[in-house]
Amino acid sequence: MPLGHEELSEIIDEVYDKIRKEIMFANRLDNLEAVFAKYGYGYESNTYNKLGKILVIGDAQISKNHAIELAKDFDIDVDRLELVLGYDKAKKFNFHKLRHNTNYSNILIGPIAHKTKGVGKSNSIINKLENPSEGYLTTIRLLNSSRELCINKETLKKALSTL
Secondary structure (H helix, E strand, O other): OOOOHHHHHHHHHHHHHHHHHHHHHHHHOOOHHHHHHHOOOOOOHHHHHHHOEEEEEEOEOOOHHHHHHHHHHOOOOHHHEEEEEOHHHHHHOOHHHHOOOOOEEEEEEOOOOOOOOOOOOOOOHHHHHHOHHHOOOEEEEOEOOOOOEOEOHHHHHHHHHOO
């Protein structure tokens, strides 16, 4: 016996939510193709990554112009860059706007205040961004040779080379 409209609608909503979470998690792990193949959907995630904005945020030891020049060295369209450089600017940035936002492809994060706008109950914004269940995009920590958060020529160059 077929399900009624209400019962069917509830099941569809549950399945949709489960698949949506699976896709969000796979995106964070850079594994979209496997999930899409599972459902017979022919999609290449590289197309998405080539088009999304790249947020570079945190206290920086590099100027905006130098960051733009580095991006050009990797053939990254400068219109894709969103540079929020400086401790105070980064602290005031509303990270919540990035949640489930397909207009962005990556967050490159340097030194930043632990408590920022949109951090909620998390210990730090970085922990929140890196938690797959929170629905944020791929976050790359910009770490220097001492494993400290740092936005400089070397750390930015290293991160951009992986995109």
